[in-house]
Amino acid sequence: MSTAALTYLFVGLTFALYIGIAIWARARSTSEFYVAGAHVHPVLNGMATAADWMSAASFISMAGIIAFAGYDGSVYLMGWTGGYVLLALLLAPYLRKFGQFTVPDFIGERYYSKTARMVAVLCLLIVSFTYVAGQMRGVGIVFSRFLEVDINTGVFAGMGIVFLYAVLGGMKGITYTQVAQYCVLIFAYMVPAIFIALLLTGSPVPQLGLGGTLVDGSGLTVLEKLDRTLVDLGFAAYTDGSKSTMDVFAITAALMIGTAGLPHVIVRFFTVPKASDARISAGYALVFIAILYTTAPAVAAFARLNFVDTVQNTAYEATPEWFKNWEDTGLIAWIDKNADGRIQYSAGNALEGGAPVYREDRGTNGERLVVNAPTDNANEVYVDRDIMVLANPEIAALPGWVIALVAAGGLAAALSTAAGLLLVISTSISHDLMKKTLFGTLTERQELLAARLSAAVAVIIAGFFGIYPPAFVAQVVAFAFGLAAASLFPAIFLGIFVKSVNREGAIAGMLAGMGFTWVYIAWFKFWAPEMNVAANWWFGISPEGIGFIGMLINFAVAFIVARFTAKTPAEIRQMVDSIRLPSTG
DSSP, rough: OOHHHHHHHHHHHHHHHHHHHHTTTOOSSHHHHHGGGGGOOOHHHHHHHHHSSSSIIIIIHHHHHHHHHGGGGGHHHHHHHHHHHHHIIIIIIHHHHOOOHHHHHHHHTTTTTHHHHHHHHHHHHHHHHHHHHHHHHHHHHHHHHHHHOOHHHHHHHHHHHHHHHHHHHHHHHHHHHHHHHHHHHHHHHHHHHHHHHHHSSOOOOOOHHHHOTTTTTSSOOOOHHHHHHHTTTTTTTTTTTSSHHHHHHHHHHHHHHHHHOOOHHHGGGGGGSSHHHHHHHHHHHHHHHHHTTTTHHHHHEEEEEHHHHHHOOGGGSSSSSHHHHHHHTSSEEEEESSSSSSSOOOSSSSSSSSOEHHHHHOTTTSOESSSSSOOSOOEEEEEEEGGGGHHHHHHHOOOHHHHHHHHHHHHHHHHHHHHHHHHHHHHHHIIIIIIIIOOOOOOHHHHHHHHHHHHHHHHHHHHHHHHHSOOHHHHHHHHHHHHHHHHHHHHHHHHHOOTTTOOHHHHHHHHHHHHHHHHHHHHHHIGGGOOOSSGGSSOOOTTTTTTTHHHHHHHHHHHHHHOOOHHOOHHHHHHHHHHSSOOOO
């Protein structure tokens, strides 16, 4: 059976499984739609949380960024995994004990204000739509290559699948679907990693293979050869970092704190029976997440090394089929600058403006011709970072069924997080905005209908952002984490641990943190991208890390405003005390 046929088979079977689970676990009440009836076992919730959190950025893009950024890419590993520890220790059990459906629910009740609830909804929507843009883009990339359709068509297909099981099943259906998706994505990630580790180092453990000696007789380790190879091509050594210490710290902190403030992750801890189960399920989720995250550095190094060995100084006519297949998607391009018919990969931007702009005709060697190729450097290869994990099995010439499995895994990762985000969006609109703020007389049936309609609208908007993404998948997700760190996390943290912070302080803090962070990211990424260099950043902090400064602004504004406005009511102070009291329930 061909690789294409295997891909259709694997993807089709997994989609049928997801939709079948959604129909079987269809939500029949608002409690089931919002929090799966709060009856999910901690182990299953840990698997669902891992799938919800390990998005297209984790599966598709993280190793790709590490493959090209080398040491600098470690901020994603440290930030995202460290954030989960922060979430488990500081927030999860207390929010579960509070007993509400959503993050805006907590903020609205804790700060005794409909305005605070609406500001929280606004922040949640900005964070969630930023995050979901990366997921839908990931879906489009997988479809475009493995199912041989246009990226936009792939996004539309993903929208349809998410619509079916998110709108039908709600949190109950999504939870059990995500358990299945975790099994698919972790198997799909580990199998090719083990294969390639064996081929390169003889070790079946990728984590050990990263530091292992190559079996090519050179006597070099993987990292030693990668360093030498890249330096010879004009790149910095793979194990050297170029980011400033301040930027590394800020990005890591923003990702950590943003993880603890992500609404679609927090809501997962409302689905377990009791507060103690929230902490237990967070622990299980960390174990399940660690399997992929400890493997990602090895996958990144293997992919970059294999990529260079395969393409460098190779005649285009002799390149493997995978190169030309990815070229057709617009995610790889070759520009024959010296007209020798051979691929020359080296440091420098092969294209102007990012992605290739193709001509209608083809070159003498059959390559796609581009019109946006600068001549000020010798690099002839453009490669989108987001394809490295997906192309890795093809580059290593693994069997077709492994390639098909990776396609199914990439879709599972993107769809699982997209569904969780869309559910949070729909819940915030139907429960927090419509029922708790605008229309207090909604029946349960009307609220459930509003939630499903909101999810449908959110799918359409998410698809638009997937077609017009602002950056690489992992970068988009990093922006979402920064926005969450600057807006929602301080309000939640202060709501649990600082009784003196009142509604005025919380509202002002969220608006200040979100406003500053959003403007900073928008300025450097969209309004003035030509200025997005370290010399122009505040304190040397990149847009990916500015959420840390936004968080500090949020905290400072909240404390200052609270100091000069009315004190928190006595009943709210008692409620905060009750949330933090030890409980056996």
